[in-house]
Amino acid sequence: xxxxxxxxxxxxxxxxxxxAKSLLDVLREDLGLTASKECCGKGECGSCTxxxxxxxxxxxxxxxxxxxxxxIITCExxxxxxxxxxxxxxxxxxxxxxxxxxxxxxIVSAKAFLNGIDHIPAVDEIKTALGGNLCRxxxxxxxxKAVQTAASRNSSEKEPVKG
Amino acid sequence: MTYNNANPDSFKWVxxxxxxxxxxxxxxxxxxxxxxYQFDNMVWGKVLRAEYPHAKINKxxxxxxxxxxxxxxxxxxxxxxxxxxxxxxxxxxxxxxxKVVRCTGDAVALVAAETLEIAEQALSLIKVDYEPLEVVAxxxxxxxxxxxxxxxxxxxxxxxxxxxxDTKKAFQVADIIVENTFYSPRQMHAFIETEGGWGVMDEQxxxxxxxxxxxxxxxxxxIARSLAYNPERIRVISSPIGGAFGGKDEITVQxxxxxxxxxxxxxxxxxxxxxxxxxxxxxxRHPFKVHMKTAAKRDGTLLANEVRAMGDTGAxxxxxxxxxxxxxEHSCGPYKIPNVDLEGFCIYTNNxxxxxxxxxxxxxxxxxxxxxxxxxxxxxxxxPIELRKKNVYHQGEVSSVGHxxxxxxxxxxxxxxxxxxxxxxxxxxxxxxxSEPWKKRGVSLATSFHGIxxxxxxxxxxxxxxxxxxxxxxxxxxxxxxxxxGNSTVYAQVAAEILNCDISNIQVVQGDTSRTLDGGTVxxxxxxxxxxxxxxxxxxxxxxxxxxxxxxMLNLPLSKIEIETNHLSGGGEKIxxxxxxxYLYENRRTTRVEGHFYLPKEKEEIEGSGGAxxxxxxxxxxxxxVEVDTLTGETDVLRVVSIPDAGKVMNxxxxxAKQRAEL
Numbered sequence: 001x002x003x004x005x006x007x008x009x010x011x012x013x014x015x016x017x018x019x020a021k022s023l024l025d026v027l028r029e030d031l032g033l034t035a036s037k038e039c040c041g042k043g044e045c046g047s048c049t050x051x052x053x054x055x056x057x058x059x060x061x062x063x064x065x066x067x068x069x070x071x072i073i074t075c076e077x078x079x080x081x082x083x084x085x086x087x088x089x090x091x092x093x094x095x096x097x098x099x100x101x102x103x104x105x106x107i108v109s110a111k112a113f114l115n116g117i118d119h120i121p122a123v124d125e126i127k128t129a130l131g132g133n134l135c136r137x138x139x140x141x142x143x144x145k146a147v148q149t150a151a152s153r154n155s156s157e158k159e160p161v162k163g
Numbered sequence: 164m165t166y167n168n169a170n171p172d173s174f175k176w177v178x179x180x181x182x183x184x185x186x187x188x189x190x191x192x193x194x195x196x197x198x199x200y201q202f203d204n205m206v207w208g209k210v211l212r213a214e215y216p217h218a219k220i221n222k223x224x225x226x227x228x229x230x231x232x233x234x235x236x237x238x239x240x241x242x243x244x245x246x247x248x249x250x251x252x253x254x255x256x257x258x259x260x261x262k263v264v265r266c267t268g269d270a271v272a273l274v275a276a277e278t279l280e281i282a283e284q285a286l287s288l289i290k291v292d293y294e295p296l297e298v299v300a301x302x303x304x305x306x307x308x309x310x311x312x313x314x315x316x317x318x319x320x321x322x323x324x325x326x327x328x329d330t331k332k333a334f335q336v337a338d339i340i341v342e343n344t345f346y347s348p349r350q351m352h353a354f355i356e357t358e359g360g361w362g363v364m365d366e367q368x369x370x371x372x373x374x375x376x377x378x379x380x381x382x383x384x385x386i387a388r389s390l391a392y393n394p395e396r397i398r399v400i401s402s403p404i405g406g407a408f409g410g411k412d413e414i415t416v417q418x419x420x421x422x423x424x425x426x427x428x429x430x431x432x433x434x435x436x437x438x439x440x441x442x443x444x445x446x447x448r449h450p451f452k453v454h455m456k457t458a459a460k461r462d463g464t465l466l467a468n469e470v471r472a473m474g475d476t477g478a479x480x481x482x483x484x485x486x487x488x489x490x491x492e493h494s495c496g497p498y499k500i501p502n503v504d505l506e507g508f509c510i511y512t513n514n515x516x517x518x519x520x521x522x523x524x525x526x527x528x529x530x531x532x533x534x535x536x537x538x539x540x541x542x543x544x545x546x547p548i549e550l551r552k553k554n555v556y557h558q559g560e561v562s563s564v565g566h567x568x569x570x571x572x573x574x575x576x577x578x579x580x581x582x583x584x585x586x587x588x589x590x591x592x593x594x595x596x597x598s599e600p601w602k603k604r605g606v607s608l609a610t611s612f613h614g615i616x617x618x619x620x621x622x623x624x625x626x627x628x629x630x631x632x633x634x635x636x637x638x639x640x641x642x643x644x645x646x647x648x649g650n651s652t653v654y655a656q657v658a659a660e661i662l663n664c665d666i667s668n669i670q671v672v673q674g675d676t677s678r679t680l681d682g683g684t685v686x687x688x689x690x691x692x693x694x695x696x697x698x699x700x701x702x703x704x705x706x707x708x709x710x711x712x713x714x715x716m717l718n719l720p721l722s723k724i725e726i727e728t729n730h731l732s733g734g735g736e737k738i739x740x741x742x743x744x745x746y747l748y749e750n751r752r753t754t755r756v757e758g759h760f761y762l763p764k765e766k767e768e769i770e771g772s773g774g775a776x777x778x779x780x781x782x783x784x785x786x787x788x789v790e791v792d793t794l795t796g797e798t799d800v801l802r803v804v805s806i807p808d809a810g811k812v813m814n815x816x817x818x819x820a821k822q823r824a825e826l
Contacts, residue, residue, distance in 0.1 A: 034201070037355070041437055045355065071544050080191050081188065083188065090536070095183065097183070097186055098618075098649070099355070100190075100194060100647065101406055104191070104192035107536045135355070
């Protein structure tokens with residue numbers, strides 16, 4: 001067993017666990033943060049995506065020991081009801097979630113992508129950014145639209161208010 | 164009463180663009196799926212799979228595994244108190260194999276342990292003495308007399324046949340005959356949430372199974388049958404589901420969880436398949452071999468169709484018989500062909516198990532008939548849409564399977580729409596725009612149809628409850644699970660519409676044998692229609708209860724009670740839902756109503772068809788632009804125009820989402 005320090009969604013946690021336990025299992029089992037899901041267990045589907053020091057990563061292939069001392073943001077950290085992030089509101093507005101099991105991972109990937117850009121992205125850009133996230137229900141069209149909608153919301157928020 | 168009596172123009176919720184009621188919890192990840200629950204005193208369950216696709220079991224030795232520290236129990240077929248089998252139609256799949264294994268997905272033993280690692284190690288310590296047997300991997304070999312018999316009644320699980328007219332004569336007089344064999348492969352649902360869940364038995368012996376499924380009451384029946392346990396003492400919670408597409412229609416891990424829960428001293432047991440295990444043991448789409456021979460006159464009139472389809476159901480039947488029956492019912496497309504000779508076989512092999520999967524056999528035959536329509540059009544020099552329009556049946560006409568189609572038929576209109584769409588009109592332009600010299604583009608279309616509901620001979624009812632809660636909200640309960648398609652929102656829309664309240668006043672509970680009535684499966688495109696109609700039957704009962712109570716409270720006749728938005732009124736006084744609850748509660752009266760609905764059925768079954776015809780069919784045409792790399796064969800679908808005959812649209816937002824999903 002090893003004791004690790006994690007800052008998750010702004011709160012610091014000290015967790016005692018086997019060092020080879022995945023970050024995903026620590027989040028789900030030790031912290032009860034179950035937005036991040038395991039679907040493939042090998043970093044291919046993106047259902048477990050979290051931000052580690054602002055970079056999107058598959059938490060199922062990150063060991064707890066590797067995450068020691070890092071800052072983690074999960075989907076719960078992007079926003080919780082009723083205080084939703086623009087990306088979450090856009091997913092609701094555009095009907096971009098169906099069964100919803102892949103949604104938190106996609107929200108986190110999209111959040112990381114939008115954090116790094118300052119324009120309304122083209123479809124191909126979004127496809128590349130979300131290339132590591134699989135969804136079996138939606139066919140992606142509405143997810144892509146939701147990311148664009150969130151980007152335009154973000155940019156309109158940045159614009160000065162016209163008097 | 165002012166509530167709007169079925170005038171769609173005045174509807175506030177039904178048919179509008181309504182946001183999904185479950186979306187806020189889904190976009191934050193707050194929603195708990197069955198596999199998301201965590202319990203402190205939990206144990207892990209694992210399943211030992213067969214080592215061979217076909218082998219005799221001589222001995223199962225669990226001693227080594229039992230002795231491993233941290234192992235709580237090791238179970239084999241000997242530990243099954245009741246019937247060692249499951250299967251929606253024929254329970255031919257052993258819960259835990261005893262004498263023989265028939266596919267590598269077969270389960271042989273179960274382990275519960277303190278950690279997942281210990282459970283996995285315990286599996287490796289179970290010694291099974293196998294004697295490999297000859298493997299049946301091909302449907303035609305399976306049907307031959309030289310193949311080993313996989314089940315007591317042989318390798319043919321089911322056979323359906325529909326014959327009309329005289330195909331032999333029609334083939335003699337036909338101007339053109341096309342004949343081909345179509346193969347379609349096994350396909351995996353690949354839902355993002357793999358099979359899994361929780362089982363727990365409390366001190367009173369009540370078993371609770373939390374496991375995503377497509378029909379909680381039937382799952383409960385199958386669990387009870389294997390446990391020889393009173394189903395009333397088993398609670399199954401099956402909603403929400405992280406994707407299923409038919410793949411969670413059959414039992415997945417529910418019986419394993421229940422068996423293990425009986426041996427863990429009240430500790431909750433969790434099984435959650437890895438993706439690999441889901442691939443090995445999970446349901447698949449039936450691989451089909453379809454031989455089809457279609458005849459037409461020079462003017463394009465279809466004369467005859469002969470179909471022989473074989474579906475590989477793998478080691479066990481599950482819904483294979485029904486899949487093949489539905490395939491045969493749809494094997495002539497939405498056309499009127501006077502002479503048909505159609506037969507289908509559902510065949511056992513030692514391949515992976517096949518069962519329900521969106522489309523349910525229709526996809527596999529649609530490919531055949533629609534390819535033939537294009538080939539006939541090309542050979543006769545007729546426009547492919549014209550050829551289809553010429554041969555489609557209309558409402559009131561006789562279908563190829565020989566029944567008068569009484570419900571609405573949208574094929575012709577979807578074809579007309581296809582004809583007018585940009586992609587079809589300008590197809591030559593689009594075809595000329597290949598992205599590379601070695602790539603080619605093509606534009607084509609296909610039309611299809613699909614039976615709604617269960618067909619003849621199977622129960623097809625919806626049931627819903629509506630309960631007025633202390634806070635003045637309404638709890639709508641429907642058995643059909645939220646599978647991702649958005650039926651929860653539809654139920655809320657229907658209730659809000661009839662109760663004349665805001666949708667935020669409606670809560671929906673689904674898929675819980677303790678909280679919802681038995682309303683059948685979430686399959687067969689039935690849950691919006693059947694469950695929605697059940698809600699629409701329950702809601703007027705709630706309206707009646709509200710008005711009668713308000714009348715009593717105000718001491719006014721019913722004619723003086725008004726149902727206003729979000730409350731009632733009478734004699735100038737406002738009556739809140741909350742005050743009605745309070746009144747009913749104080750008088751110790753129920754605040755709950757029910758509604759029931761039977762899906763309309765055809766009266767007579769087509770002999771030998773296994774459930775045809777359906778009373779209702781949905782119709783759909785697709786126009787598609789693809790680009791094929793002539794060097795690698797890689798095919799890109801570049802554009803799809805989807806033209807559904809959707810009937811009455813309940814939620815415009817959900818329709819768009821669903822339509823994309825179905826592509």
